[in-house]
Amino acid sequence: NYFFMTLNPKALGLALAIAAGGWWFLVMTFSLLTGVGDAFVTAWGIRHPFFNYTWGGMVMMVIQHLIYGFVGGWILAWLYNRFQR
Numbered sequence: 001n002y003f004f005m006t007l008n009p010k011a012l013g014l015a016l017a018i019a020a021g022g023w024w025f026l027v028m029t030f031s032l033l034t035g036v037g038d039a040f041v042t043a044w045g046i047r048h049p050f051f052n053y054t055w056g057g058m059v060m061m062v063i064q065h066l067i068y069g070f071v072g073g074w075i076l077a078w079l080y081n082r083f084q085r
Contacts, residue, residue, distance in 0.1 A: 004084045009077035016073035020065035028058040 031037045032055060045051035050060045 006084075007077035007080050009074040009081070012077040013070040013073035016076075017066045017069035020069035020072075021062045024061045024065050025058065028061060032058060 027037065028041055031041045032053075038053065042053055045053065045057070045061065048061060048064060050064070051057055052060070
């Protein structure tokens, strides 16, 4: 159909991976350097496996969200393409 486009699952997965991983990198780096938002980061972080409010914990959160973002974006694009037919 002319009005619907097909989404590229790999591209959407990479875009969401970069957005999710980048967000956690920026937020945790800022919080670890300044102490601002430590309660916010900790409140969200405890919902994730391997979370620690440390530099190593920041790396783990970024890696997790790179994976979650890619998988989530890939599934979202796949579902969209499947149901838009």
